[in-house]
Amino acid sequence: MRVFVTGASGTIGKAVVKELLSHGHQVLGLARSDAAAKQLKDLGAEVQHGTLTDLDILKKAASECDGVAHLAFVHNMQDYIGSCAVDRAAIAAIGSALESAGGNRAFVISSGTSLVANGQLATEDRGFDESDPFRSIRGPAESTALAFAEKGVRVSIMRLPSVYGEGGLGFVALMLAVAKSKGTIAYLGAGENRWPAAHTLDVARAYRLALEIGRTGSVFHLVADEGVRTKDIAEVLARKLDVPVVSISQEEALGTLGLMAAAMEIDNPSSSAKTREDLGWAAVQPSLLDFLESGAFLEQQETLPSWSQRQNE
Numbered sequence: 001m002r003v004f005v006t007g008a009s010g011t012i013g014k015a016v017v018k019e020l021l022s023h024g025h026q027v028l029g030l031a032r033s034d035a036a037a038k039q040l041k042d043l044g045a046e047v048q049h050g051t052l053t054d055l056d057i058l059k060k061a062a063s064e065c066d067g068v069a070h071l072a073f074v075h076n077m078q079d080y081i082g083s084c085a086v087d088r089a090a091i092a093a094i095g096s097a098l099e100s101a102g103g104n105r106a107f108v109i110s111s112g113t114s115l116v117a118n119g120q121l122a123t124e125d126r127g128f129d130e131s132d133p134f135r136s137i138r139g140p141a142e143s144t145a146l147a148f149a150e151k152g153v154r155v156s157i158m159r160l161p162s163v164y165g166e167g168g169l170g171f172v173a174l175m176l177a178v179a180k181s182k183g184t185i186a187y188l189g190a191g192e193n194r195w196p197a198a199h200t201l202d203v204a205r206a207y208r209l210a211l212e213i214g215r216t217g218s219v220f221h222l223v224a225d226e227g228v229r230t231k232d233i234a235e236v237l238a239r240k241l242d243v244p245v246v247s248i249s250q251e252e253a254l255g256t257l258g259l260m261a262a263a264m265e266i267d268n269p270s271s272s273a274k275t276r277e278d279l280g281w282a283a284v285q286p287s288l289l290d291f292l293e294s295g296a297f298l299e300q301q302e303t304l305p306s307w308s309q310r311q312n313e
């Protein structure tokens, strides 16, 4: 397949590009900077210069490919409503181009397991929590994409947990952001809330499988660890960094993390039973706690503060 990948220079996008290329597919990657373009060329991908708001460019690139993996997202928490509007407009543009091109082309978009109601087991057949003021901002991107499933486009929604390894740490980066400014690793309250997780390489494989064989209208949970207690994560991090581990209040988290503090209290156990069955997918990489225990994240620290700090700028 020739696949148009948005967000091809991002943490997960990069892994998806490598996964596709190493399985005989061709990649046309969206790049908004020379650095991103070079990175893509070095990997062996073709480059489409442009941004998420260049809708005509997105449409043209999509129509010239057999499928699209949409991973770009403007991670600006100061204007999350605006970022989500950009996301939906891009999805609508790409979807309409694939619809016009015909041929049941694949369209794989990125979402999050944390959009499902807090504190309940998130399964693939549950929708995003429309009653929640925060989840209902990004959630409609799923509906925007799924609308094309009825119009001859093979749509898959990829709901991601905290993705770690190969340059990223998902929500775990928030704990490191606190450590950087306070010198302690913190969890919220009793630390009983759970974050689901998966390794970048396992996630990338699932994107490829969804592009290749995903049934239209599918929602996939790319979840390896169903839910890891935040206190357990904090304890491993604190031990590896040799700093104290503390419980903090929501107010303290707000002071340090700004708008991202809300993520610290997310309780999002998530199942991937249906995804495993539908895609024949299983995680083979180390679990989140094993990955942290290995200390591999220590080498990544300087590159970590991407979205975890950007929201405070």
Ligand SMILES: NC(=O)c1ccc[n+]([C@@H]2O[C@H](COP(=O)([O-])OP(=O)(O)OC[C@H]3O[C@@H](n4cnc5c(N)ncnc54)[C@H](OP(=O)(O)O)[C@@H]3O)[C@@H](O)[C@H]2O)c1
Binding pocket: 006, 007, 008, 009, 010, 011, 012, 013, 030, 032, 033, 036, 050, 051, 052, 053, 071, 072, 073, 074, 075, 110, 111, 112, 113, 160, 161, 162, 163, 164, 168, 169, 170, 171, 306, 307
């Ligand atoms: N990582 C996780 O744990 C996680 C969890 C849940 C959901 N997700 C979702 O999964 C997707 C991929 O996440 P990620 O962690 O790989 O994100 P990331 O590392 O922040 O990468 C974001 C990508 O989007 C591109 N981008 C941002 N603004 C753009 C714009 N205006 N025009 C064109 N490209 C733009 C970036 O390009 P530059 O390289 O030029 O900046 C980069 O390639 C996102 O939708 C994210 O919200 C991720």
